[in-house]
Amino acid sequence: MSLRKIDPKQRGFLIVNSHPAGSAATITRMWEQIPPRPDGTSPVVLLLGHSAGYGLATLLTGLRQHNIQGIGVAYEAPETERRTASAGWYRTAAAARHAQEAGNDFVFVNTDAFSDKGKAEVLDLMEKRFGKVDYLIYSLAAPRRTDPVTGAVHHSVIKPLGQPYEAPALDFSDNTPKVTSLRLEAATNEDRQATEQVMGGADWQLWVEALAGRDLLADGFTTAALTYVGSELTAPIYRQGTIGAAKEHLERTGRHLNTGVLADKGRAFTVVAGAAVTQASSAIPSIALYTTFLRTVLGEGFRTTAQQAQDLWDQLTGATPLVTDDEDRIRLDGWELDPHVQDQVSELWSQPHDALARSADGADWFIDQIRELYGWSVEGIDYDQPADTTVPWPQR
Template structure:
């Protein structure tokens, strides 16, 4: 069937299998152009990626596999095609990753299910012990709207402030207009739910389960991804419910280090990028569009794959990674440079519906958005019929 993008607010409800394959292949090519491993560095060889099908998780898997030659086991929660509707982009991405990995002789298997559940943890551990013995790296890159924990309790995350209502300019993704958006403060229950979903509790559950099953190597490395952002977005992000959850995630790295001294737990604070999760946050997409414009002008813009290449190549695999005063690896260092942020703020004060396309990179924002779903690649003929039912070999 012919597949076209169908947009509903901040999400695309279709995905193009050939476009998603192209997206994965371009990320693989980016990794292959770089020398990720340097002499004397630790080289991960058996990498578990929790949240492996899109965004930073997918880029991490590609970097580990094609940059380090690692066997990878990915955990995802995606839907295959039912013959009438397309699969989710993460399904197609994973099919493409496994296909390309097989060509290179790389181990690649995937478990599709709720990563928060006990069932998926047990299934993952069984597969690790059967195929690898132990994993030596665990990448935690989950973003979800809700979580049912191992005790059966369901928690829901919220995108709200934690103080007063916050009103600021926002980009309406339905029509590219600029209007003020007010974000209301969260209740105590909503804040707690967001911490339960987006905080570090499940990351800790994974490490505990792996250690108790003796499925984690000595001196294994685990990394989880966070975001801070500029002061402009603090009320909705860093000081909001999501930011409070990220603080919990960051504290969890300390808890893991205390409970399991043989595990090296790291937090990587990444750059602002268009992902399925970030597109849903009010006010943030407009900041992204302006930031893209400024960083592209400065020549230091990075996408997900470029971020992960730099993380692995320059920081994560070092014996002593460079960290800030709180022990975090800062991949947002270029984003938060004073000159960059001053220019962003200058444009922010000028931007209106009438000039947004001229003074921001709204086109670049939408290009990244569409490419997440496999659309917008110049070498793909979107007029052609494509097979939407694509299998993933490791998923029976």
């Protein structure tokens, strides 16, 4: 046990230490908000990127409502003398406790999912313990990836394509939200290619091919990779930028899987989720301000990641019909892109300084959501007391 008095070390939207009790409490709260609805099945699931965002919500919903078994994979930092463990480390420990108490046979592996070594470790365990996989959920997000074939290290960048990007953005550097002006220069072709290698479909395809090579695809195998489209307001920096190029690569990969390795063996989907406050999305310029305004318009109608994960599992399992677009992508974002909602967000976006003054609740909500990602500002946690920061990774 290592008791420490810790405080959040925050600069803008970046917090470099995590609170173990606060992180665990966010898992318990999400768990309790998911209505238990065991459907009698126990599919085998490989969930890549289980410790945050949509991957975490998909994990908890699958455990709570579909009695999933299998393996979750993440790459989280342990505690050091200078820092706490990552929030994802603490969340994984809490999720494992809930899974065990619910009787789910689910194993958590901390490894680099991009590497050949990581893939071999996970597939060896899958083969020995669970057998064939019913669902592969791909929800990895990382700033860099090492190509397992060439050894090249690719770094993703957040830049527009074709021309510079200028837009309002939410600044929280002095702990008071305000609107600033943002300008980003256009990406190079090398920037685009590197971002595609990190956030596109190359690694997703390698995982599916590795499962097929081990004969670990169950009858009716389904794989789904999470993506985002978003509003026309943020399109220049997201869907029409380097990240959007990577997401288009991901979607092309899904189509290639369906006509290639999965032909007559399974199906692959990309899943367009709605907006969310995640560690990944908070790093994208202008997304914070857009999400603040979206929350201002929707209030409690802003759908959580857990609510969206329930929709996803219901569609994947056939409990409800698939909602797909003309590109065969599963859509979970209708609530966000409703024209009436977008009209109201656009009105706020057109006068952002005045709108932020009218959106104080939305800005406060956004900042609290950011802090909760690291276990801070969580109701019921006494942050004045020393915390036990030494939390072991779940035993297999």
